Amino acid sequence: MLGNSTDSTKERILSACIRLLARLPFSRITMNDVAGESGVTKPMIYYYFTNKQGLYMAAARAMLVRARAELEKILAQDLSLRETLVALGRGRLEVIKREPELVRAHLSLLLDPGIREMISSLQDELADLHRMILPAFGRAVRSGEIRSDFDFELAAKMFHGVLNAYIVRVIHGHLAPDELPDPEDVANILFKGIEARRGVQP
DSSP states (O other): OOSSHHHHHHHHHHHHHHHHHHHSOGGGOOHHHHHHHHTOOHHHHHHHHSSHHHHHHHHHHHHHHHHHHHHHHHHTSOOOHHHHHHHHHHHHHHHHHHOHHHHHHHHHHHHOHHHHHHTGGGHHHHHHHHHTTHHHHHHHHHTTSBOSSSOHHHHHHHHHHHHHHHHHHHHTTSSOGGGOOOHHHHHHHHHHHHBOOTTSOO
16 A cells, blocks of 8 residues: 555556556546546646646556566566466466456557657666576576576567467457466467477586
8 A cells, every 4th residue: 555645646547557458448438437437536637647648658657667576576586488478478368267357458568659669768777677587597598507598688578479469369358368378388389399308518
């Protein structure tokens, strides 16, 4: 819980923004919608966030901060690369079951042209989320878990891309949440191409 009424009000407004972004294109969301969804008056919303752009910039940053914190929690554990990928995959795929609105809103940050252009200054931070896993690949090479003769960043993008493809299918109703793959199977497929071979130097 946040510590005071100001933070609590901001949290209500930002949570309302995320719920709306999960249901509507950014261009169709109005400040009246935000007021109705949050239960906070429009003058109070403008007091805290100035305009719609500032409000959704704050919402986007709040989602990024949360995603980074969850990723850092996994990466701080003493795990092999395979275990790290499984944990990351499980986290990504489980959240679609627990908080589908949050996932839909996060996808809007990536795919909705209206909001992507507005938050262009955050695109580097979005890209950094994917790059945070790269040091784990380096450690895996040094430990002999994987080979070194491949592009770590490409492998990380492929892993995230597979997870995103499944998430999009669930969001659009083409796949039921209980039909999502086991994250261990996803990690194992990637490892077939990068794991160190016995008797071969990584």
